[in-house]
Structures are given as C-alpha cells and as structure tokens.
Amino acid sequence: MKKIFKNRIAAYTLVFTMVLLGCNTDETQTVATFDNLVLEDNFDIDGVIDTTIWNFDIGDGTAQGIPGWGNNELQYYTDRPDNATVENGFLLITAKEEAFNGAQYTSARLQTKNKFQQQYGRFEARIRLPYGQGMWPAFWLLGDDSDGSIWPQIGEIDIMENVGDEPTQIFGTVHGPGYSGAESVSKNYTLENSRVDTEFHVYGIEWGPNYINYYIDDVLYNQITPEDIDEETNGQGEWVFNDRPFYIILNVAVGGNLPGPPNSETEFPQTMLVDYVRVYQQ
Amino acid sequence: MKKINNINRAFILLTVLSVMFACERGLSDDVEFASFPTTGDIFTDAPVGLTDEFFVSFDPAGGANPEGFGTDDNEAFEGTSSIRIDVPAPNDPNGGFIGGIFLDRGAGRDLSGYDALTFWARASTTANIGLFGFGTDFGENKFSVGKLNTQLSTDWRKYTIPIPDASKLIQEKGMFIFSAGGLDIIDSVPNGNEIGFTFWIDELRFENLGTVAQPRPRIFNGQDVMQQGFTDTSVTVVGLSQTFNLEDGSNTTVEPAASYFDFKSSNLDVAIVNELGEVSIIGEGTAIITAQLAGVLAEGSLTLEVGGSFDAADTPPVRDPADVISIFSDAYTNVDNLNFAVFNDSDVQIETQNLGGDNIVNYNNLTFVGLGWDGTENVSAMEFLHIDVQVTSSMSPNLTIELIDFGADNADGGGDDTGGGFSVPASQLVEGTWVGIDIPVNGFTLGTGGGFFGSPNLNNISRVVLVSNGGSFAVDNIYFYRD
Structure with a gap:
C-alpha cells in the first residue's frame, strides 16, 4: 500500500510540473528580451517622494505655455502632500475639489525629465485608478525636447489612459507628427469581470526599434509599428520612436477634452495608487 | 456484564462499518446538506427551481391584478420564451396595478457568491417600472432590496440590481420582486388617466459580475440629523440606501432592508439600536447612531440629545x-x-x-x-x-x-x-x-x-x-x- 501511495505522489508531481511548464510565456513574445532592471521605485518610504527620480509639474499649464495642459483640463497641479504622497508602500496622486489659484480642482503630475530618460525598453507600473466622470489618469512617456524639438515631433507614448466613467476600459496610444491629439493611433482594452478602480493591474509597454507592444497584466493587446502608422495616416505620419530617449509621467487630470468635466455624481477626492514603476532594458 | 459490553461494542462496530460501506454506494438524491443550493438562474426559457406557481401576486384586495402575468413563447431575448407582464390600466376590474414575487421552491438559495441580480427586458412602449428587486419572500422580508423607477426601452436591454451585501444571503427565498402601474403620458399624477402596456423579462438570474463596485451606503439619506430624544421612547433609522458604480460607469442606487446594515450606538447607556434599525432611548446624555454596510461606513447619522423623559402634563384637579x-x-x-x-x-x-x-x-x-x-x-x-x-x-x-x-x-x-x-x-x-x-x-x-x-x-x-x-x-x- 505504502509503495503505491508514494508512486501516486510522484505521478501527481509529474502532472503538476507539466501544468507549470504549460503556463510558461509564449516564446514568440518579446517580453523576456528586456530583463535588465534599470529603474525601480517601489514607493516604500512613507511621506517621501524620491526627488532623485521625480519632478513635479506645477500649475495649470499657463507657465508652460499650454493653459489647461493643452487639453482644457480643469486641475491645478501642486506638489503638496494633499495631492501627492507615499503611504503604505503606494504613491498616492489625489485629485481634490477645492478652489486653488483660480482652479476648481487640484491634483499632481510627476515626471522624470532629465532624471530618468531612456530609449527603448520595458516600462511598467502597477496601478489602481480613480473612478467617476471627469477623471483622466495616465501613465505615459514624452520624448526629450532638449534639442529644441516640440511636440508632436518629440513623440508621445501613452502606456495607459482611462476616463473615469469607463471603469473597465483602458487605452494605449502613440502621438507623433501626422497623428497627434484626436488623430492619434490608439487601441482600447476592456477588462472582463474586473475593473481598473477596484484592483491593481500592471500596465506596460515593450518598446524596441520599430515596435511598441502594449500589455495589461499578462495580456499583450496591441502592437504598433511604422507600418501601422503608415496605414492609419495614409503614409503621412512619421515614426519618431527610434530617435530619442523618453521620460515618464504619472498624473491624474480632471476634466478636459477627452473625459469631459466632472458631474454631480463624481465623488471627490479621487486617488490613483501606484504600487511600483519599473523600467528594464536589454 | 463485561461480555454483554463486548457484544455491544462488536455490534456497534459492525453497524459503523456497514454504514461506511453503505456510503460507498454514493449519496442519495434525497440527502439534504446543511448548505443551500447556489443556483443563480431564476428564469431562462422556463422557471428554474421556483415554485410551480412561481409568481405570487401582491394581495388582490389591495388592488393588485393577478391576471396579467404569464410567459410568452413568441417573445424572447435568448432562447424561446420570456416572462410577459401586462400592466393594467387603473380602472381594470381585475386590479389596477400588477406586482408580486418569485419564490424559491426549496428552503432557499445560497446567493453569497453573486454580486447582482440581472435580467434583460423590453416594453411595448418606453415606460417606467416602479419597483424591481429581490429578497422579499412575503415572510420576514429580512433582506429585501428594491430599485425604484427603472425606465424600460422598446428594445432588449440588460438591467442590473446590485446586491448590497451578498454574505447575508445564505438562505434566500425571495428571488425577484416587481411592481408596475399604468403609463401616464399626460400629467404624471396618479389620477386614473394612465394606460396599460406590456413588458417582457428574460434571462433573469443572479450573477457574479465582478464589476459592481464603489459601494456608498447611506442612512438618513446621507444627512447628519440632530434630534432631541426622550427616555423610554424610540426612533427608527430611515432613509436607507446603497449606491454602486456599475460596469458601464453609471451609478445605481438600491434601497436595502435595515438588516443589511450593522448599526452602532456611540453610547449604550443612552441609546441601543437593534438589527431592524429601531433605536431605543434608555438614558440621559448624547448618543450618535451610525451604520456600516459590508464594512463600509454609511453616510449620515443621528445624534440624539436626551435630556430625560418626556414630562407628563399636570394632573387635572380632583373634581366632583x-x-x-x-x-x-x-x-x-x-x-x-x-x-x-x-x-x-x-x-x-x-x-x-x-x-x-x-x-x-x-x-x-x-x-x-x-x-x-x-x-x-x-x-x-x-x-x-x-x-x-x-x-x-x-x-x-x-x-x-x-x-x-x-x-x-x-x-x-x-x-x-x-x-x-x-x-x-x-x-x-x-x-x-x-x-x-x-x-x-x-x-x-x-x-x-x-x-x-x-x-x-x-x-x-x-x-x-x-x-x-x-x-x-x-x-x-x-x-x-x-x-
């Protein structure tokens, strides 16, 4: 009896191992090629945002020459702990409804310009989003403009955007010359039996020469290549993602052209929680 | 004596063994478990696990029309059949409105794995249905939930009634409730000029959507109420609601029974509150009544300032x-x-x-x-x-x-x-x-x-x-x- 029993365990172990092997990532994906971790912020120190990595964008965009941050957004960005802080291992970016320097709302926008910039690689963050009409959270990249180039020539890679009245949908987008703003190249992903505001999801891209792969959790849901840009713009668009390093931006906008303004049912404050930001290169 | 004991032991052992062997034959269909069925379906093309007369009308003596309910083999969102409800005009001799419940056939169902009641519906004209919900069993109605005023369209659409706290529903018999009166296209005042219409319901079931989120419970309609109280009197927590954000980003508010809430008094020497939200004032001082629903603090509260008992009027003088x-x-x-x-x-x-x-x-x-x-x-x-x-x-x-x-x-x-x-x-x-x-x-x-x-x-x-x-x-x- 004993012997038979042991053999059974061995058999089960074998089956289990095979199942595990069966779960391995499909080798045709390029996920594994960026495995050298070069930036990691796990937001582990309460109350401290690491300023060796992050800058704050302040204001309503007027000082930057783009009032409403170019999208008629309604918030005033601050660097107050009310709008951005670290608690319990998470970066919290909080949109509040309050009169502040002529705006009705405050929020925060953190970016890594001149502190961390990189061309190509795997950029990912684990995030729980806010919800409600008018919320516009994003995890995105902008191209370095130190050579004097201006948007959209510098390029923009929106790794994850969401509008708060669509709690199961995110979208990944690229902007460049010939395909910017409302003409950008974008794809939606809809979660089944899950939401962006009740659970954390990992949002990321793998970006290499002539491709950007978009994924959420373990689902690769889009690949954008120069051919796609050609197709979408009838040959007018220019692939600008082999040109320069990009920096990271995390923000929660309120209102603006894309989501529209908050309404009476929008609950404030609303917080985006970021568990980590990680960047890999080859 | 000893011998007899041994025989008894042997007999018991034999009995136990034979019972164990009997188990090898598998469980009979008649075996009842301590837990209850988790069936989510209520009506697909036919009622699922409901009483044979699965519709129990409101009392006709109160004006309910028991005749307008049936199934329709010519209309279905999916499959071959749907529930058909003919809403009467107010002057219908069989009753001026229609409504009732669907009762589970057995001892009740364990719905704790679901987060919403869902169904598809359409109406012969765009119309407002006064009440959809569940948890009413015409018994205690302990965990009743109602969503008021749902507008139906003339095409099939899906409707979601969130469950305020599914962990309470381990033995629920009230599968569905609805109530509908005539359509008023003239003055939206219930004055007899409403007209009848028909609506259909299909694919009625409890579901685990995973997207029913952001619960916002309220008591006293979300207001912080201050009130003078008197010992030996009672007040009731009213204005109960629960709002959820659904998959499509819309907010839906339902009215849950008091038993979904966990009520709390800040001062048990002044006021105590039971599971039905009845507050008994027992002493002088201040007590704040608050509530939670599934661990979420409800908006709204009642602050009772109790100065003593309600004084009686002066006793009238003795007279002839x-x-x-x-x-x-x-x-x-x-x-x-x-x-x-x-x-x-x-x-x-x-x-x-x-x-x-x-x-x-x-x-x-x-x-x-x-x-x-x-x-x-x-x-x-x-x-x-x-x-x-x-x-x-x-x-x-x-x-x-x-x-x-x-x-x-x-x-x-x-x-x-x-x-x-x-x-x-x-x-x-x-x-x-x-x-x-x-x-x-x-x-x-x-x-x-x-x-x-x-x-x-x-x-x-x-x-x-x-x-x-x-x-x-x-x-x-x-x-x-x-x-």
Missing part, C-alpha cells in the same frame, strides 16, 4: 364627577371606547405613549384628525373644554379645535348635525412645554373644515377634531368641566 365630562384623561372617567382617529388624513402619524401611568397621544404631521366615542355627550351644562397641548416639532404650527354635535338623532348625518371651531392663539402653542387651554363651550364660533357654520349645539357632542397645518403635538386631558 358631576362637574366633568372627560374624553381623554387618566384623572377622570372617560367616555366609552375612545377612538383617537375616527377619521384623519392619511399623512398623520398617531401614537399613544404611557408616561409612568399617564397616557398621552401624539399626533405628528397633523392636518386633521377626529376623536370619537360611543354615543354622544350633553355638555350644555359645562363651562369649558380643557385640553393640554405640547408642540413637539420645531415649526410654529397653528391649531384649531372643533366640536361636532350629531343633533337629536344622535347619529352622523341626518341634517341635524352642527359644528364649530376655535383657533388656539399662537401664544399658547409652545414647543417642548405643556400648555393647558380652556375654551368656553360657546367659544367654538368658527366655521369648520367639514362645512359646519360654527357655534354648534351642545346636547349631542360626538367628536373633537384637531386641525393643523402639518404640526406635531402631544395631547392629554381633553375634558369638559364646570367650576
């Missing part, structure tokens, strides 16, 4: 019985079979209260109420009508007291009835203080709301009527007397 005709007083012998509301408007709330042996009556939100009794009283030999009144709401109400005399026939009507009113001066209506009002019996000179011209006869008095503009009053010691 010949000098008193008492309607309502613990100091005298009263008329027979006093009724605190022979007639009244429907919004008035009436409760009697015993304050250490002294009974009083509270009329809240009063527009009119008539006190009546058996027979009539000849008060022509009396000098005054006395009544003790305390204003119990914060508004400054008015109050008129009327007498009605049934005339020589001692009966309501007959052409010989008279009546008249006396308007109580505002100075005698004081919030929180008993005021004794003495009105000369010939002082009821005003015309009445019922159409009498004032100055009634006094030989056959049959009613004392209180008329106000929505005020709340405690009332005691209503009697006629002479000095």
